[in-house]
Amino acid sequence: MKASASLAAVVVAVLLSAASISALHAAYPERPIQVIVVFPAGGTTDLIARVMQPAFSRALGVDVVVRNVGGGGGTIGTAEIARARPDGYTIGLSPIGPTTTQPHLRALPYDTLTDLQPICRIYDSPVVMASKKGSGYDSIAEIVKRANAQPNGVIYGSPAPGSIPHVVMVALEQAAGIQMRHIPFKGTAEGMRALLGGVVHIYGDVANVVPEYDLQPVAVYASERLKEFPNVPTVKEAGYDLSYSIWGGLFAPAGVAGAVVQKLSAACRKALETESTVEGLRRQRTPAAYLDAGEFAAFVRSEHEKNGKVLSAAGLKK
Structure with missing residues (x-):
């Protein structure tokens, strides 16, 4: 009888704990969110973040604060994203270099595939x-x-x-x-x-x-000709099946709850569909190219592998 009572108490405690965690995630976000931009103010990555900032803030219902952490070709800021508390209140905007090429070239205090949680891709040029x-x-x-x-x-x-x-x-x-x-x-x-x-x-x-x-x-x-240059062939048309772009997206530290990641990813999509963001990116000649958290994670892994092979074959890999 006592054993049954103890088991029932444990079950109740677990259920209450799960309910508490669920309620916590449902309430997110409750305070401002910090977005680390991994390059100094005034650069392309920074301008993209600031174009997106107002609509992203409205989509989340809280203030979004952009903070620049430059240096190391973007790796210093990316390392700060990776070691942030995994509660969804510190995320960052990092592009292809610090996430899929630099990790192959030198020892860094983070591993893109295990220490970062992709949230959404923002642009792809x-x-x-x-x-x-x-x-x-x-x-x-x-x-x-x-x-x-x-x-x-x-x-x-x-x-x-x-x-x-x-x-x-x-x-x-x-x-x-x-x-x-x-x-x-x-x-x-x-x-x-x-x-x-x-x-x-x-x-x-x-x-x-x-x-x-x-x-x-x-x-x-690119896989097809660009509308900006309709008469310019692709590298593939010239006989070499190569496709490369310069992209960037939002990342969180690993360990952020899935429900939080999904809220951030949905807000990212809503922000990129907002007219002010679309127009701001257009002025910078930077096309929005949204991928959700799952799609972006698969994309980052593929890019990481592809760039590693190229750098290794060139004798550049660490």
């Missing part, structure tokens, strides 16, 4: 290979021809070793069986000056650098 107008580097076929005639004679730039603009060129070298020379710079602006000055011949980056610097688009690393 296909990479465009570009050259200086009139330089003669106006097609993949011409670039491959020149590289075959003179190994390391074709020079390309990137904003940093292991960055996506670097990775896409390494991938082309591997696919085409050619050797080109890489010169890294301290950011896109410096790289664009080098391209326009003839120091490098080609450069891969997001589409908005083409009109901004009056460049010649050569090819796009």
Whole structure:
């Protein structure tokens, strides 16, 4: 009899505890949410966060505070997201580099696949290979021809070793069986000056650098042609099945309750569908590309694996 009473007490306690936890998640959020942006204020990632901030706040019903934690190519801020308390009140916006390329290049205080919980993808910008107008580097076929005639004679730039603009060129070298020379710079602006000055011949980056610097688009690393450049072929049309983009999304530390993640993901979607957010992203030439938590997790894992293989084959992996 006593045993039965004890068992009943345990069951009641468990049920009450479960009900309490359920009520806690149902009430979330009850206070402001902090979004860590892993690059300094004024950059592309920061501007995207601030465009989305008002609608995201309205969707959640609480204030959303953006805090910039720059340094280490985005890895310092991403590490802070990973070690935050897993209660859903500290999340962050981090792009492809700190989550799927940098972890392969050096030891970091986080593992993307085990220490971060994807919430939603926000944007996805296909990479465009570009050259200086009139330089003669106006097609993949011409670039491959020149590289075959003179190994390391074709020079390309990137904003940093292991960055996506670097990775896409390494991938082309591997696919085409050619050797080109890489010169890294301290950011896109410096790289664009080098391209326009003839120091490098080609450069891969997001589409908005083409009109901004009056460049010649050569090819796009996308599954289909971009509406901005309808006459520019894809890299696949040139014979190389390569697809790369520069994307970013919201992450939480691992361990956040599933119900909380789903609320954040739903609010993310609602914010991205809001007219003010759509218009703000359009002005930045950054297309919204929502994926929910499950889809984004699978996408991040796939990107992490793909970029790791490219960097390993290039001898760049740690």
